[in-house]
Amino acid sequence: MARVVVDVMLKPEILDPQGQAVQRALPRLGFDGISDVRQGKRFELEVDGPVDEAALARIHDLAESFLANTVIEDFTVRVEEVAEAVK
Amino acid sequence: MTARIGVVTFPGSLDDRDTQRAIRLAGAEPVALWHKDKDLKQVDAVVLCGGFSYGDYLRAGAIARFSPVMEPLLEQAKAGLPVLGICNGFQILTEAHLLPGTMLRNDHLHFICRDQKLRVENAETAWTTDYTAGQEIHIPLKNNDGQYVADAYTLDQLEAEGRVAFRYLDFNPNGSQRDIAGVTNAAGNVVGLMPHPEHAVEPLIGTGRTDGLPFFTSILKKLVNA
Numbered sequence: 001m002a003r004v005v006v007d008v009m010l011k012p013e014i015l016d017p018q019g020q021a022v023q024r025a026l027p028r029l030g031f032d033g034i035s036d037v038r039q040g041k042r043f044e045l046e047v048d049g050p051v052d053e054a055a056l057a058r059i060h061d062l063a064e065s066f067l068a069n070t071v072i073e074d075f076t077v078r079v080e081e082v083a084e085a086v087k
Numbered sequence: 088m089t090a091r092i093g094v095v096t097f098p099g100s101l102d103d104r105d106t107q108r109a110i111r112l113a114g115a116e117p118v119a120l121w122h123k124d125k126d127l128k129q130v131d132a133v134v135l136c137g138g139f140s141y142g143d144y145l146r147a148g149a150i151a152r153f154s155p156v157m158e159p160l161l162e163q164a165k166a167g168l169p170v171l172g173i174c175n176g177f178q179i180l181t182e183a184h185l186l187p188g189t190m191l192r193n194d195h196l197h198f199i200c201r202d203q204k205l206r207v208e209n210a211e212t213a214w215t216t217d218y219t220a221g222q223e224i225h226i227p228l229k230n231n232d233g234q235y236v237a238d239a240y241t242l243d244q245l246e247a248e249g250r251v252a253f254r255y256l257d258f259n260p261n262g263s264q265r266d267i268a269g270v271t272n273a274a275g276n277v278v279g280l281m282p283h284p285e286h287a288v289e290p291l292i293g294t295g296r297t298d299g300l301p302f303f304t305s306i307l308k309k310l311v312n313a
Contacts, residue, residue, distance in 0.1 A: 014236060015262070017192050066153070069146055069182065071189045072236060 002051040003080045004059050008068045009040035043067055044080075051079050090310035092303075093120040093130035095160075095176075097151045101138030102173065102285060109285040110134070113303030115310075122154040131310045132169035132213070133160060135176025137229075137283055147190060147232045148178030157183060169213040169276045169306055174230055177269065177279030186270055186279045187245065188237030193230070194262025202294045203228035203282050204256040205268050209249050212275040213309050217301035224298035226287040228260055228268075233281045235263035235270075245270060253280050 010016050016038050023037035043063075047055060060077050068075040092110045094117055096103045107117035118130050122140075127133065140151035151157070157179075164170045164185055172180035180186045193199055202225050207218040218224070237245070242265055245251050253269035261281075269280025284299030286292070293299070 013238075015191070015194065015234075017194050017196050017234075017262075021196055066149070067145070069149065069189055071181075071187075071238075072191065 002047050004045045004047055004051060004056070004077060005080050006043040006045065006059070006063045006067050006075055006077050007040060008043070008063070008073050008075045009038060010072055011074055014072045041067075090115045090131045090307050091118050091129070092116070092306065093118045093127055093133040095120045095122060095133065095135055095156055097122040097138070097140035097154060097179075099138050099140040099142055100136055100175070102136040102283065103138075106134050106136040106173070106285045109288040109299065109303050112288050113300060113307050115303065115307045120156055122151065122156050124156045125159065127156070127159050127163065127168075132171070132306050133164075134285075135170065135172040135179050136285070137174030137176060140175055140179065143175075143232065146178075146182065148175060148180075148182040151175075151179045152182040161185065164277050167274065167276050169309070170278075171214050171302065171306070172277075172279035173283055173285065174233075174281055177281055178232065180277060180279045185277050186272060187241050188235055188267075188270065190232045190281070191234040191236055191262075192232050193260070194234055198229075198231050199233065199260050200229040201227070201260065203260060203268075204258075205253045205282060206256050207252070208254055209252045209271060209275075211249075212252060212271045212278050214278045214302050214305050215252065216309065217305040223256060224287075225294045225296055226282045226284050226299045227293050228282040230261070230281055233261035233263065235261075235267045235281070237264065242267075248273065252278055253282070 019037040019039040063075045110117040181189045207222045210218045210220040252271045255266045271278045284302040287299030
């Protein structure tokens, strides 16, 4: 079994009010020197069968049409190695 | 003969009954549609109402947009079927790319619920002919994700084509670009806005005015005279 990770982030030019709220809370918590925070979404897709080019292309389509709204968001698709489950 | 106007209920829709009531008050016949319906029961127009379909999971409207009922709706809206999206319904229409742009979290991060002043910028859409261009109206606004955004090119195009249908007046309640409260497609049959006209159709409730009723009388006149 393989895992494919899709990361979705707001485009750089899109205001991220949630990220700003997190950033503004940092000094209060004693964390200094962080000038910007952007909040995104990470999807972990457990794929049955081989993750070949065709499977990745389908996941790319899925990300583009559903997981991300490309009006405001960018996304990346990558395969993550999963350690075999210990029996 | 009167017009039959469908109101779609998704899991998490809230304002379907209010919308049906507004349609009835305007003199048309409301028809309940279910998100799993595969046809639109031959209605003459459809309203996608407010609420939190699928709990706003993923993005507001993103999951509802792939409901079975959306297939015939998309096809018929492109062929001219009048469709009005209110609040979550507007979000669903942008997710379905029937309307441009999309909605982000309110810039101040708070849920907002207030009587909102708007200017009707386009009184020629299927849903706004009973207004006059430039008319100022008060209708309720209530949402989390109401900040309208689109790229500058799209915004310029909307302005140039008169497709900004409604604009917030006096106060921008959510950071929407260019104070945009609602937009229309190029043909004028698909309209979406964040504020809730269906909550302003009787003097007793809402803003105490009936400023939202012309949405429903506009479409009725259009359909009956068609």
